[in-house]
Amino acid sequence: MIEVSNLQKYFGYLPAVDGVSFSVEPGEILGFLGPNGAGKSTTMKMITGFITPTMGKISVCGCDIETDKLSAQRKMGYLPEGTPAYEEMTPRGFLGFIAEIRGYSKSERASRIGSVTETMGLESVLDQRIETLSKGFKRRVGLAQAIIHDPKVLVLDEPTDGLDPNQKYQVREMIRGLSRDKIVIISTHILEEVTAVCTRAVILASGKIVSDCTPRELEEKSRYHQAVTLIFKSPEDIPAVVTKIQNLELVKSVEENGLELLVVPEYKDGSLLPHISSLVREEGWQLAGLFQEKGRLDEVFRSITEEGSHAGH
Amino acid sequence: MQGINIVLKREFASYFATPIAYVFILIFLILSGVFTFYLGNFYERQQADLSPFFNFHPWLYLFLVPAVSMRLWSEERKSGTIELLMTLPLTKYDAIVGKFLAAWFFTGIALLLTFPLWVTVNYLGEPDNGVILASYIGSWLMAGGFLAIGSCASALSKSQVIAFIICGVTCLLFILAGFPLVLNSFNDWLPAILVDTIASLSFLTHFTSVSKGVLSLRDMLYFISMIVFWLVFTSVVLEFKQAD
The missing domain is CATH 3.40.50.300 (P-loop containing nucleotide triphosphate hydrolases)
Known part of the structure; x- marks a missing residue:
């Protein structure tokens, strides 16, 4: 010890x-x-x-x-x-x-x-x-x-x-x-x-x-914990998709990056993925990938250490 | 004790793992020969002794000893191995003494390899071998004093060049303190007791009698206490500069 x-x-x-x-x-x-x-x-x-x-x-x-x-x-x-x-x-x-x-x-x-x-x-x-x-x-x-x-x-x-x-x-x-x-x-x-x-x-x-x-x-601690990433096969009408997803109650924000959408949940209770996947089915979106994030350590790291060093000054 | 021994063995072997050892020994032998025969007029004196050889030792050590001692701690500090060494279950003194002894034994070997001179002088005449032995021991003790200064200088800096220069200058001061010219300049304005103190701190003062074959207890104590003092000082420097 x-x-x-x-x-x-x-x-x-x-x-x-x-x-x-x-x-x-x-x-x-x-x-x-x-x-x-x-x-x-x-x-x-x-x-x-x-x-x-x-x-x-x-x-x-x-x-x-x-x-x-x-x-x-x-x-x-x-x-x-x-x-x-x-x-x-x-x-x-x-x-x-x-x-x-x-x-x-x-x-x-x-x-x-x-x-x-x-x-x-x-x-x-x-x-x-x-x-x-x-x-x-x-x-x-x-x-x-x-x-x-x-x-x-x-x-x-x-x-x-x-x-x-x-x-x-x-x-x-x-x-x-x-x-x-x-x-x-x-x-x-x-x-x-x-x-x-x-x-x-x-x-x-x-x-x-x-x-x-x-x-x-x-x-x-990451704000991306249990966020859901959607990767589209072809450049669909992304803005329309974003609006649809944003209309879901559980969604806090949607980040767009080319064919990838990162959906950040309001609550970290794992309830977002089922909702998103049923929405995908209903709308018939063609996806190359759909998965749930564990959380991004670099983002947590940055926010924690920057807070810490500000507190130190 | 065990720790000193292990450090000593490793350190000693490391001298011979690189060409440094051989270059040093070669240069030491060549220079001591040059000094003895050309500057010391070994033959012209027509005397069967080795004092022309020993007389030049303080000056020979002045630039050869820093070359041996400069790597003692500077290299450890530069390569970061000091961190390894100091976090092993060893006391600081195990490391300091072990390293010092390795360097001291190494110069001892270089000194022993001058034996052809002793053979020569015995071939040419009938020297007092007791005197020669005493001078050898005295010279080795003096090398120890120089090395201890070098150990401290080396602990001061990551740079071996700086360690070399600091050691050289410090040793020069300790030699010059006994040089008649320097002492005379003090005589005019310093009380005699201070001048004597300065003189008694000098390598030269103590070595002059040694090179004549008189190895008095006083001179031995002087060299040994120089070694102890500078090694203790090395530990202080290491402690002070531990985080660099």
């Missing part, structure tokens, strides 16, 4: 993190979201003990990061932003170094390296210098280093940043594949990632938590 209470970090007079409190239970995959400079990385750096908070307390599995830093650090695996590694080393040497610091004996080290090598698919590059590896492999080396001691807490700062879609998928699969009793904290500015891997999303803006809920709840 991680408990963070009233965490603050000032750089000069500038608050980077300003009164952040939250706690994470084992089994949770917590996603830190927020615009650049919101304090995600700074919070992670304080949790992992790299920088000292100006104020506030952090405890990781019962170990206070200030008074018992080493015990806390033993329980954590950390992938810093940008995956730093000793580039002149080979993954084998690098992982060996980390494992040695993590306190494994020589024979244990070999088996630990073997197992993370397999999980991360590093066999083919194990004896190549890290500086010669591709970005994807470097990231995997960084992740391997973070999980080599099978930590209870895993802190990953932008683990998929700069990877191609396949590599992103692999990293997410790896995170999801971790055992259920771990705490995982990841930071990201990719919103789809939150729905893809996280069980909880904390949004930071200007150093403050502005939202803390499940990704699902986040989607529900």
